Structure formats: structure tokens, C-alpha cells
Amino acid sequence: MGTGDNTTDTQEEIMRATYRALCEHGFANLTMQDIADESGKSRTLLHYHYDTKNDLLEAYLDRMIGWIGDRLATSETEHPVDRLAEFIDFFVIHPEDESQSLALAILELRLQAIHNETFREKLTAHYEGNVDTVAEIIADGIEAGVFRPVDPAATGEGIYTALIGARTYQITLKAGPATERMTRFLWQTAQHFLFTDAGNARLETDAYPAERFSSF
Amino acid sequence: MGTGDNTTDTQEEIMRATYRALCEHGFANLTMQDIADESGKSRTLLHYHYDTKNDLLEAYLDRMIGWIGDRLATSETEHPVDRLAEFIDFFVIHPEDESQSLALAILELRLQAIHNETFREKLTAHYEGNVDTVAEIIADGIEAGVFRPVDPAATGEGIYTALIGARTYQITLKAGPATERMTRFLWQTAQHFLFTDAGNARLETDAYPAERFSSF
DNA sequence: TCGTTGACTGACGCGACAGTCAGTCTTATG
DNA sequence: CATAAGACTGACTGTCGCGTCAGTCAACGA
Structure with missing residues (x-):
């Protein structure tokens, strides 16, 4: 062997x-x-x-970032409204779920970025990569006529940052299903500021059964 | 003496x-x-x-939370649209400004809440208090007819959480004026999902000169 | 069979840091 | 003046955790 x-x-x-x-x-x-x-x-x-504790943790950070970034950027879904829904859904953490632990681990590492330049560079690239993923979805949607002609980069950053804010809230303060509430909030507001009539029409199709975003 | x-x-x-x-x-x-x-x-x-390090830090947390909560809840402003603008503005951090340091200190304490129940209780009360402050502004605006009849609590949490998310982003990853970008994003989207015609009309008055939210 | 290489371990050194304790200095009070 | 109480300090203790070093063990090749 x-x-x-x-x-x-x-x-x-x-x-x-x-x-x-x-x-x-x-x-x-x-x-x-x-x-x-x-x-x-x-x-x-x-x-x-790994020579030092720091080396070990940097290696771990690389691993985790790569895994998450890949999962977010890869999708079989075609329709921009569906892809946006899928992306947003990815950030929902169910209380008492084990995904809580993963999110916690990421957040802990995030804080180290303040005082560790290497961590900061890696995490910044990760963050911007994820913002780009949202921006691409939005750009596709604008081209397809289901989203209004907003600034894809600005809108993508706004959505992603809000989602991460909700995760931070839920994890640090054990705020119950805060990520789910943010998902509903974003979805509901998107129908006003982002979706065109064609985009909103998509919500009437089979892809959005009653139980999904059921409060709307 | x-x-x-x-x-x-x-x-x-x-x-x-x-x-x-x-x-x-x-x-x-x-x-x-x-x-x-x-x-x-x-x-x-x-x-x-202070007997222990933990005692000292808890005393410090109390002090800081009280100071911030008071500042957010107190206002001379009357008009709900103005108050919302004022609240949102409070969270803008100018890069290279000293307020960056204060925000950093809060965020560092936030992370401790994960593993320290006393910290968590104090910070949760702080967070919910601030959400309530936004919710009250929104409820006032609905009553005054400048905001649509949204759920004040849900909308308040959405806005506050998004703002905190932007602060976290800017501070941990030194993301330039991320809080300012979030301010613009929220304000722009609010014009679609939150403001009534009467609310949007307010933006035409003297309270909103060209340099404020100038990108819109 | 013997030497080499890689995976792995126990024991040690060393610095950092929280908390304690005995004692000093200053101020107030009878 | 004497005593007490509060503010404050230096030196000490004990613990904890990282990194190192000498060494063991197993597999492999000449």
C-alpha cells in the first residue's frame, strides 16, 4: 500500500x-x-x-471555502427566478439542524479575518465570488425579461449581504428561524423591486407550490 | 474629596x-x-x-449596549420617512473613520454570545430593542399613510438585519463603504416595496437634497 | 538482512496570562 | 496622634497551550 x-x-x-x-x-x-x-x-x-496552528487553520479555511463556493456556483436550474429562489434557499438554517454548526464554523473564521490578513484575503475572495454568483443570476434575469434593469452587482451584494446578516443573527443570538424570515422578506420585497410582470408570473407556475414561501 | x-x-x-x-x-x-x-x-x-475578566467585560457590554440603544431610540425627528432615513444613516461607517473601531468592538462581543449565555441574553435584548425601534417607525408610517400596510415587525427585522450584515461585511473584510452601499440598496428598494405615493413624495421635499442618497 | 524513509508519539521547555496576597500610600475620622 | 478604610501596586503562583526534539514502529528497497 x-x-x-x-x-x-x-x-x-x-x-x-x-x-x-x-x-x-x-x-x-x-x-x-x-x-x-x-x-x-x-x-x-x-x-x-502542518507546521503551526495557523497553517492548519488556513488549510481548513481553503477547504471549507472551496466546498461552499462550488456548491453555490453550481446549479442545474435554468430559469433565473428559480435560480434566485434556489440560491436564497441555500442560506436557510433550520434551528437544531447540523447546518447550524457549519455556519458557526464559518462565522468564527470570519471574525479572525479582522486581524489576520491571509484569512481576510481568502474570505474576501469567497464573499465576492458569491456576490458574483447572485449578480450573474440577476443579469440573466434582466436579459430574459423577468427582472427589472437594476444594477446586478449592487443588487447581488445587497441580497447576499442581507442573507449573511440573517445567518449571523440566527447563529450568534440563537434567534430561531431568522434565516427563514429573511428569505421571506427578501422574496416578498423582490416581487416589488426586482421582478417584472413576467417574473412574478413565474410564481404562478408549478415550480412554486403552496408550501413554498407559503406566507405570501 | x-x-x-x-x-x-x-x-x-x-x-x-x-x-x-x-x-x-x-x-x-x-x-x-x-x-x-x-x-x-x-x-x-x-x-x-472587577473580580474576574468576565465580570469586567460584562460590565463593559452593559455600558456599550445602553449607550447605543439610547442613541437609536431617541430622536427629534417627526416624519416617519425622515426617521427611517435617520435610523438607516446611523449604520453607515465611513472607512478610515473611528466609528469603525466601535463597530468592531461590538462585533467582537457578538461572537462571544455564541458560547456565553449572559452575553447572549444581553445582546439579544439589544438586538430586539433595535428591531422594535424600526418597527415603531414603520407602524407610525403606515398610520400616517406614507408606508404600505406591511408587517412592521417583519419589515423592521429585515431592514435591521440587513444593515448589521453590511456592517459585518465592511468590518470583517474591510469591504470599503459596504454600509453605504447597503443604505442605498435599502432606500432604493424601499421606494418600491414600502413607500406609498405619499411616502415617495416626501423625497421631493427639502429634507432630501441632491447630495443625500445621490445615486438615486 | 540492513539501512532508509515516512508516520507517529511522549516528554519537555517555554512563554503568556488570570487570579491571589501581602503590603504601601493616602485620606478621613475619632 | 492613632486607627481604620479605601485605592492601588509588585511579586508570586498555577495553569494552559504551542512548538520542539529525541525516539519508536512499520513498510519498503537494495
Whole structure:
């Protein structure tokens, strides 16, 4: 058996252990020992694979950002109204759900960006990438005549930033389904400021059964 | 000279020193020595006035929350459209401004709420209080006929959460004038989903000269 | 069979930091 | 003047967590 595979497996396991430790202890109280305990290996092994704690966490950040960015940018959906709904839905966190933990881990890392330039660069690229994803959806919708001729970049940033704000609210203050409320708020207001008549007509189709955004 | 005054003065100075130290070092790296250095007194004195580091920080949180909440809830302005504009304006952070530091300090404390129940309770009350302030403005505007008959609580939470999201974005990722962009976004969309014709008419008056929200 | 290489560990050093304690200085009071 | 009380400090203690180093163990190749 090649040793290269073992290395990859071990590093993969360290990344997974980092995730679990991060969710459990939070960034501020996260120790190398916590990660080691989660991985079942010794703390020294972490230093064998990653020189410093910072190196390990940067590697973890890269991994997480890549995974999320890919998921957001990839979609089978065609219709811009559907794609926007899909994107917005992605940010709903169900209280008591495990996705709460993932969102928490991201947010903890976000705060480190204030004092860590490398973190900030990586996270800024991630943020702007996601804004671009929304902007593209909107630009497509304008071209298709279902969205009004708004500024795609500005509108995309507004929507994405509002969504992230709701996640922060829900996670930090355990504010129940705050992300779901933001989804409803954005959707409802979008019908006034973003959708054309053709866009709103899409909401009458089979793609939007009664249970979806049911409060409207 | 009474010693009671000295105590008050000293504690006041400690609070101010805490603010400065928090801005400079961030919450995660904040030590009692940092605060002591800022105050010009010895580290031991902090323990004399506040038993533990946590006690000191909770006292600081109370102080800051009270100050901000009061500023947001108090206003001389009468017209609901003006009050909403005033409220939203309060959240604009000018890059390179010192208000950046205050916002940073709040945000750092926000993150602690995840793992500290006392912090969470205090900050939740603060957050909900501010949402209520917006909701009242909106309810007043509906009654005055300048806002559409939306749900004040839901709309207030949506607006406030979006504003905080923009602050988080600007502060953590040094995203230039992200709060100003969010202000524009909210104001522009509000003209479609929130304002009645009477509300939009208000924007034609002297209260909204060309330089305010100039991009619209 | 022997040497090399990679994965992994236990024990140690070292610095940082919260909290304690004994004691000083100043001011007020009888 | 003596005593007490409050404000304040320096030195000490104990803990915790990162990073290092010497060494073990297993697999592989000559």
C-alpha cells in the first residue's frame, strides 16, 4: 500500500476533526489538543503535517471555502427566478439542524479575518465570488425579461449581504428561524423591486407550490 | 474629596481603557494587561474593581449596549420617512473613520454570545430593542399613510438585519463603504416595496437634497 | 538482512496570562 | 496622634497551550 494514500487520508481526517472541534469549542477556545482528540491521533502529529496552528487553520479555511463556493456556483436550474429562489434557499438554517454548526464554523473564521490578513484575503475572495454568483443570476434575469434593469452587482451584494446578516443573527443570538424570515422578506420585497410582470408570473407556475414561501 | 467619586472616575476610566484595548487588540487577543496599559493603572487594580475578566467585560457590554440603544431610540425627528432615513444613516461607517473601531468592538462581543449565555441574553435584548425601534417607525408610517400596510415587525427585522450584515461585511473584510452601499440598496428598494405615493413624495421635499442618497 | 524513509508519539521547555496576597500610600475620622 | 478604610501596586503562583526534539514502529528497497 502506498504511503502517499495514508498521508492524504490522515490529512483528510485532520480536516474533519478540525471541523468537529471547531463546532464544539469555537474558534477562540480551539486548541490543538481539541483537534487531536477529535482525530484520535496525538497532538504532535498535527504539527507533523502542518507546521503551526495557523497553517492548519488556513488549510481548513481553503477547504471549507472551496466546498461552499462550488456548491453555490453550481446549479442545474435554468430559469433565473428559480435560480434566485434556489440560491436564497441555500442560506436557510433550520434551528437544531447540523447546518447550524457549519455556519458557526464559518462565522468564527470570519471574525479572525479582522486581524489576520491571509484569512481576510481568502474570505474576501469567497464573499465576492458569491456576490458574483447572485449578480450573474440577476443579469440573466434582466436579459430574459423577468427582472427589472437594476444594477446586478449592487443588487447581488445587497441580497447576499442581507442573507449573511440573517445567518449571523440566527447563529450568534440563537434567534430561531431568522434565516427563514429573511428569505421571506427578501422574496416578498423582490416581487416589488426586482421582478417584472413576467417574473412574478413565474410564481404562478408549478415550480412554486403552496408550501413554498407559503406566507405570501 | 469623597472617595466615592474617585471610585466612579476610576471605573469610568477602566471602561474607556477597555474600549481602546478592545479596538486595538480584538476580543480574542485581549488581555487584562492590555486594558491596564491603556488605563495607566496596574493590572491588579482591574481585579480590585472587577473580580474576574468576565465580570469586567460584562460590565463593559452593559455600558456599550445602553449607550447605543439610547442613541437609536431617541430622536427629534417627526416624519416617519425622515426617521427611517435617520435610523438607516446611523449604520453607515465611513472607512478610515473611528466609528469603525466601535463597530468592531461590538462585533467582537457578538461572537462571544455564541458560547456565553449572559452575553447572549444581553445582546439579544439589544438586538430586539433595535428591531422594535424600526418597527415603531414603520407602524407610525403606515398610520400616517406614507408606508404600505406591511408587517412592521417583519419589515423592521429585515431592514435591521440587513444593515448589521453590511456592517459585518465592511468590518470583517474591510469591504470599503459596504454600509453605504447597503443604505442605498435599502432606500432604493424601499421606494418600491414600502413607500406609498405619499411616502415617495416626501423625497421631493427639502429634507432630501441632491447630495443625500445621490445615486438615486 | 540492513539501512532508509515516512508516520507517529511522549516528554519537555517555554512563554503568556488570570487570579491571589501581602503590603504601601493616602485620606478621613475619632 | 492613632486607627481604620479605601485605592492601588509588585511579586508570586498555577495553569494552559504551542512548538520542539529525541525516539519508536512499520513498510519498503537494495
